[in-house]
Amino acid sequence: xxxxxxxxRVDEARREFxxxxxxxxxxxxxxxxxxxxxxxxEAQAKVDPGKRWGMxxxxxxxxxxxxKCVAACKAENGWRAEEGSPTDxxxxxxVDVKDPKTGFAMSLPVMCQHCTNPPCxxxxxxxxxxxxxxxxxxxxxxxxxxxxxxxxxxxxxxRSFAHEEVxxxxxxxxxPRGQGCVEACTMCVHRVDAGGIPACAEACDKGxxxxxxxxxxxxEISKRLAQFPSYQIRADLGCDPGVRYARLP
Amino acid sequence: xxxxxxxxxxxxxGYYAALAILGAxxxxxxxxAWYMEHHGHVVTGMTxxxxxxxxHVFAVFLIVAASGVLxxxxxxxxFERKPYKPLGRLSAxxxxxxxxxxxxxxxxxxxxxxxxxxxxxxxxxxxxxAWNIYLYNGFFAVVLLYLYTQMSxxxxxxxxxxxxxxxxxxxxxxxxxxxxxxxxxxxxxxxYDLAIxxxxxxxxxxxxxxxxxxxxxxxxYRSVERPLGHGLVNRMGRLLGVFVLAAFYFVAVAHLTNLxxxxxxxxxRFILFGGNVYTFLFWVGFVLLxxxxxxxxxxxxxxxxxxxxxxxxxxxxxxxxxSLIYVIIIGGQAYPLVLFPGKEVSSSFFDGVVNxxxxxxxxxxxxxxxxxxxxxxxxxxxxxxPLMPVSLADEDVDPHLVQKSGEVVEMKKAA
Numbered sequence: 001x002x003x004x005x006x007x008x009r010v011d012e013a014r015r016e017f018x019x020x021x022x023x024x025x026x027x028x029x030x031x032x033x034x035x036x037x038x039x040x041x042e043a044q045a046k047v048d049p050g051k052r053w054g055m056x057x058x059x060x061x062x063x064x065x066x067x068k069c070v071a072a073c074k075a076e077n078g079w080r081a082e083e084g085s086p087t088d089x090x091x092x093x094x095v096d097v098k099d100p101k102t103g104f105a106m107s108l109p110v111m112c113q114h115c116t117n118p119p120c121x122x123x124x125x126x127x128x129x130x131x132x133x134x135x136x137x138x139x140x141x142x143x144x145x146x147x148x149x150x151x152x153x154x155x156x157x158x159r160s161f162a163h164e165e166v167x168x169x170x171x172x173x174x175x176p177r178g179q180g181c182v183e184a185c186t187m188c189v190h191r192v193d194a195g196g197i198p199a200c201a202e203a204c205d206k207g208x209x210x211x212x213x214x215x216x217x218x219x220e221i222s223k224r225l226a227q228f229p230s231y232q233i234r235a236d237l238g239c240d241p242g243v244r245y246a247r248l249p
Numbered sequence: 250x251x252x253x254x255x256x257x258x259x260x261x262x263g264y265y266a267a268l269a270i271l272g273a274x275x276x277x278x279x280x281x282a283w284y285m286e287h288h289g290h291v292v293t294g295m296t297x298x299x300x301x302x303x304x305h306v307f308a309v310f311l312i313v314a315a316s317g318v319l320x321x322x323x324x325x326x327x328f329e330r331k332p333y334k335p336l337g338r339l340s341a342x343x344x345x346x347x348x349x350x351x352x353x354x355x356x357x358x359x360x361x362x363x364x365x366x367x368x369x370x371x372x373x374x375x376x377x378x379a380w381n382i383y384l385y386n387g388f389f390a391v392v393l394l395y396l397y398t399q400m401s402x403x404x405x406x407x408x409x410x411x412x413x414x415x416x417x418x419x420x421x422x423x424x425x426x427x428x429x430x431x432x433x434x435x436x437x438x439x440x441y442d443l444a445i446x447x448x449x450x451x452x453x454x455x456x457x458x459x460x461x462x463x464x465x466x467x468x469x470y471r472s473v474e475r476p477l478g479h480g481l482v483n484r485m486g487r488l489l490g491v492f493v494l495a496a497f498y499f500v501a502v503a504h505l506t507n508l509x510x511x512x513x514x515x516x517x518r519f520i521l522f523g524g525n526v527y528t529f530l531f532w533v534g535f536v537l538l539x540x541x542x543x544x545x546x547x548x549x550x551x552x553x554x555x556x557x558x559x560x561x562x563x564x565x566x567x568x569x570x571x572s573l574i575y576v577i578i579i580g581g582q583a584y585p586l587v588l589f590p591g592k593e594v595s596s597s598f599f600d601g602v603v604n605x606x607x608x609x610x611x612x613x614x615x616x617x618x619x620x621x622x623x624x625x626x627x628x629x630x631x632x633x634x635p636l637m638p639v640s641l642a643d644e645d646v647d648p649h650l651v652q653k654s655g656e657v658v659e660m661k662k663a664a
Contacts, residue, residue, distance in 0.1 A: 081597065083597065086296035086297060086298055086599065086604075086605075087290070087291050087296050087297060088297075089297065090297070090597065090598045093596045093597055093598040093600075094596060094597070095588070095594055095595070095596040095598075095600050096594065096595050096596065097589050097592050097593070097594050098592060098593045098594075099591075099592055099593075100591075100592070100593050101591075110588070110596075110600075119435075119436060119437060121373075121375075122375050122376065123377070123378060123434075123435075124373050124378075125368060125372070125373060125376045125378035125379040125381075126367055126368055126371040126372070126373060126379070127371055127372070127373040143364070143367050143371055144360075144361065144364075145359050145360065145361050145362075145364045145365070145367055145368050146359045146360015146361045146364075147359055147360070147368075147378065148300040148360070149376075149378050149431075151297070151300040152300060152301065152435055152438070152582075153435055153437060154437065155436075155437030155586070155588070156586075156588060157586050157588070157598065157600065160297050161290065161297055161300060161360060162289070162360070163289050163290045163291040163295075163296075163297075164288070164289035164290075164291040165289060179289045180286075180289065180290075180359070180360030180361040181360055181361065182360070233588055233589070234587075234588060237436060237437060248589070249589060249592055
């Protein structure tokens with residue numbers, strides 16, 4: 001029995017050590033966990049499932065050569081594309097469309113169409129491509145593995161792959177970008193959640209881009225959609241884009 | 250039938266030399282992957298237009314071939330074809346090795362290969378890609394179990410041999426259906442969106458896999474000078490001819506289906522008659538070198554007494570297969586995505602133009618490393634596990650393969 005005292009002492013020391021280690025761990029990890037939890041719930045709290053955010057692009061007002069919407073998106077979300085670079089990202093682009101039979105030509109911006117049935121979300125193996133309850137389609141950069149299957153599946157060529165490192169001074173906190181991940185228009189979700197409108201819609205001085213809640217019959221976008229015909233690009237695919245065009249060629 | 254004896258691969262210098270060469274190629278592939286990962290995909294030929302490049306061509310070829318390699322075992326186990334039974338062990342092991350090689354290429358080309366654990370822990374069950382991750386992992390488990398039932402010294406374990414073989418066979422059919430559907434279910438792109446891709450990929454797997462198995466088996470047996478019957482090689486060669494023809498049938502129907510629909514005629518004109526690299530690879534690579542020539546070779550008179558026609562046919566089947574997969578993957582993306590059918594489009598993001606692509610050196614090295622890894626695993630395994638029958642002489646495998654005079658019996662059936 002004489003050996004019990006030292007043993008007990010060792011046990012006590014061990015218990016004390018474990019207690020301290022556990023306390024230290026909790027103190028170190030807990031704020032992070034709390035922050036993360038708060039962050040998630042904060043973001044989720046802003047998503048209103050009753051809303052369906054969308055855009056109406058009045059192509060009769062959109063002119064070829066004007067790229068204010070593109071410039072605004074670049075400035076807002078911190079991406080740039082050198083002319084002629086096949087690897088630089090383009091979250092929004094101006095497309096010139098011409099009917100070769102009639103000669104009728106027009107220009108229109110194309111970005112993520114925020115489909116109701118997004119093929120990019122369907123094909124993503126990890127669920128990084130996701131759709132918020134309010135219809136906005138996003139890429140969760142934390143779990144995107146860079147497989148690019150979403151880019152293969154997107155009917156609108158709306159997604160880009162970050163082919164190289166994004167310079168630190170170009171990154172903006174509300175639109176995280178990183179080498180090896182896929183990115184696209186976020187419908188300026190950070191602005192929308194704060195009650196604002198996307199940068200492209202704000203920048204268009206011709207009023208060609210109308211942003212709003214498609215579920216709210218009193219919203220300007222809904223009123224216009226009810227009044228005039230509108231179209232979706234590749235409507236035949238049944239993806240039901242949230243971006244509509246007042247006229248398509 | 251005589252009892253089949255298996256033994257470890259002989260050789261010392263040759264074995265280690267082969268291991269060193271294959272290891273060097275595999276190592277170069279790892280270096281290439283590190284280089285691409287370090288600098289980003291900007292150093293590859295891939296762009297925002299051609300998002301899947303040469304690594305995917307090699308990866309898809311190997312993944313498809315892997316299930317085809319297993320067919321040799323399945324023909325013996327499930328369909329009870331005697332001459333194929335001795336090859337079951339090597340077939341199963343090599344199937345696992347080829348899949349590992351293909352997956353290595355696929356995984357190392359990811360934008361974030363460091364996040365592989367994410368791919369293994371987070372699943373979107375609506376994604377055929379996610380399903381494939383299960384199918385690939387399951388393939389490893391099922392085929393290794395099948396191998397165990399073949400090799401176990403316990404009678405009780407061996408009694409599950411047929412059940413395990415059947416499970417592996419069904420699993421491989423589902424796996425290739427999944428691989429074909431990765432492309433078949435891409436509804437937005439003109440070159441894909443074809444339900445026939447699933448059975449087409451199964452047919453392709455038969456020919457790719459058997460060709461690779463023949464090349465490896467003949468090389469192994471010749472290098473250690475073990476007996477290998479002309480009757481057996483001839484029989485498998487003829488089966489390859491049937492598989493090559495079956496694959497061609499599905500490819501032909503896929504293109505005819507597209508040609509019939511006015512909306513898909515653009516992409517068909519581009520691939521089949523565009524006068525570009527894809528046109529060349531399709532007609533010369535796949536149709537001529539990958540189908541017509543192998544078919545003629547394996548049914549030629551000289552294939553009865555020489556390995557050469559079967560070896561050349563197998564090699565050409567692999568080249569033709571890589572050509573076809575290149576046409577499917579790269580050609581399918583090179584043709585511009587159609588946003589406005591019937592209209593002329595232009596943009597800063599290359600709308601409406603045929604997208605150029607030139608494979609970069611690291612991409613090719615990574616792809617070839619997939620092949621090297623597959624063969625490396627196979628060769629190593631034959632040295633540590635008794636996978637190779639001591640003799641594959643016709644009289645030891647199946648007496649029906651030889652005539653009394655020693656000539657090969659005229660085969661009524663290919664298999």
